[in-house]
Amino acid sequence: MKKSLGAKTLLFPTPVLMVGTYDQNGKPNLMNAAWGGICCSQPPCVAVSLRKATYSYNCIVERKAFTVGIACERKMAEADYCGIYSGREGDKFAATRLTPVRSSLVDAPYAEEFPVVLECRLLHTLEIGLHTQFVGEILDVKGDESVIGEDGLLNILKIQPLIFDTSRKGYHSVGPCVGQAFSIGKELK
Amino acid sequence: MKKSLGAKTLLFPTPVLMVGTYDQNGKPNLMNAAWGGICCSQPPCVAVSLRKATYSYNCIVERKAFTVGIACERKMAEADYCGIYSGREGDKFAATRLTPVRSSLVDAPYAEEFPVVLECRLLHTLEIGLHTQFVGEILDVKGDESVIGEDGLLNILKIQPLIFDTSRKGYHSVGPCVGQAFSIGKELK
Numbered sequence: 001m002k003k004s005l006g007a008k009t010l011l012f013p014t015p016v017l018m019v020g021t022y023d024q025n026g027k028p029n030l031m032n033a034a035w036g037g038i039c040c041s042q043p044p045c046v047a048v049s050l051r052k053a054t055y056s057y058n059c060i061v062e063r064k065a066f067t068v069g070i071a072c073e074r075k076m077a078e079a080d081y082c083g084i085y086s087g088r089e090g091d092k093f094a095a096t097r098l099t100p101v102r103s104s105l106v107d108a109p110y111a112e113e114f115p116v117v118l119e120c121r122l123l124h125t126l127e128i129g130l131h132t133q134f135v136g137e138i139l140d141v142k143g144d145e146s147v148i149g150e151d152g153l154l155n156i157l158k159i160q161p162l163i164f165d166t167s168r169k170g171y172h173s174v175g176p177c178v179g180q181a182f183s184i185g186k187e188l189k
Numbered sequence: 190m191k192k193s194l195g196a197k198t199l200l201f202p203t204p205v206l207m208v209g210t211y212d213q214n215g216k217p218n219l220m221n222a223a224w225g226g227i228c229c230s231q232p233p234c235v236a237v238s239l240r241k242a243t244y245s246y247n248c249i250v251e252r253k254a255f256t257v258g259i260a261c262e263r264k265m266a267e268a269d270y271c272g273i274y275s276g277r278e279g280d281k282f283a284a285t286r287l288t289p290v291r292s293s294l295v296d297a298p299y300a301e302e303f304p305v306v307l308e309c310r311l312l313h314t315l316e317i318g319l320h321t322q323f324v325g326e327i328l329d330v331k332g333d334e335s336v337i338g339e340d341g342l343l344n345i346l347k348i349q350p351l352i353f354d355t356s357r358k359g360y361h362s363v364g365p366c367v368g369q370a371f372s373i374g375k376e377l378k
Binding site for chain 2: 001002003004005006007008009010011012013014015017034035036037038039040041042043044045046047049051068070073076077078079080081082083084085095096112116117118123124126128129130131133135137138139140141142143144145148151153154155156159161162163164165166167168169170171172173174175176177178179180181182183184185186187188189
């Protein structure tokens with residue numbers, strides 16, 4: 001028997017996405033967004049939802065591009081900073097001492113210190129309510145050599161991505177692999 | 190210096206969402222979707238992306254409703270089963286011995302055994318490419334008493350939600366809390 005908790009944005013897990021943009025003056029900005037996820041395999045797309053009030057909102061509308069960095073445990077304070085303060089108040093890259101890198105593919109920057117980044121061009125804009133959803137086509141994923149395994153694949157345990165707990169507002173680490181997808185379910189057949 | 194990995198759907202973490210629907214005959218179905226996430230705070234909304242080829246696709250289009258259960262470690266094989274086999278091949282609730290419960294709020298079922306469920310009415314449909322994104326307004330979140338803490342909040346460590354690794358296709362557990370959001374970033378100010 002389940003207990004009603006109300007109409008709330010509770011989902012487990014949610015990611016900690018570092019959305020990188022340029023403003024109208026070319027100042028790089030970085031925000032922390034937990035409302036997002038992959039939304040299409042072909043073309044590969046990622047969705048992020050932002051409030052119109054955010055500094056990043058107009059940047060995406062104007063430049064039609066953004067990057068999505070994967071926040072990691074090693075840079076947790078920096079990631080959190082980008083979720084507390086607005087780009088209106090100053091240069092978040094300077095404040096956090098993160099290094100802005102201009103994407104060679106889209107008109108947006110990313111922070112070198114986050115181990116994985118998705119470079120996206122704006123494909124769709126969906127007005128939902130308080131949040132506007134931006135769907136970006138992923139033109140490339142770039143990863144640090146240090147988080148790529150011997151198999152040539154990104155290694156989630158090396159990335160150490162942050163998980164946002166929508167209930168208690170904590171950041172969690174990723175635990176060990178507990179099973180292989182598209183495999184363990186066959187036992188029930 | 191980052192290495193290019195190509196235009197791929199790599200994001201960390203992604204969730205394991207159990208999408209519950211009724212087909213035209215009222216048969217309950219459950220699929221496993223990693224492409225999704227919260228997409229708006231007000232109204233509270235969750236997005237899930239499905240291929241048109243899935244059995245669940247028409248169910249959502251026709252009933253304009255779905256549920257989103259949070260897959261957990263305890264029911265990992267059952268969750269994986271729902272991602273391997275199609276509802277066309279049979280009754281996945283029967284095969285996995287999961288218990289279908291009719292939502293009292295929307296025209297869709299959920300599995301009692303997953304500890305948290307979001308009951309959603311279809312709000313938007315966005316055609317992206319191979320996947321169609323369904324945005325559902327969350328009318329209620331229900332949780333098992335066993336995963337609600339003494340503070341009355343859902344406890345992520347009791348839920349034990351699965352994390353899907355988009356790179357190596359493994360399921361991972363959630364690790365410990367490593368920091369408090371909207372707090373630790375203030376240290377950098």
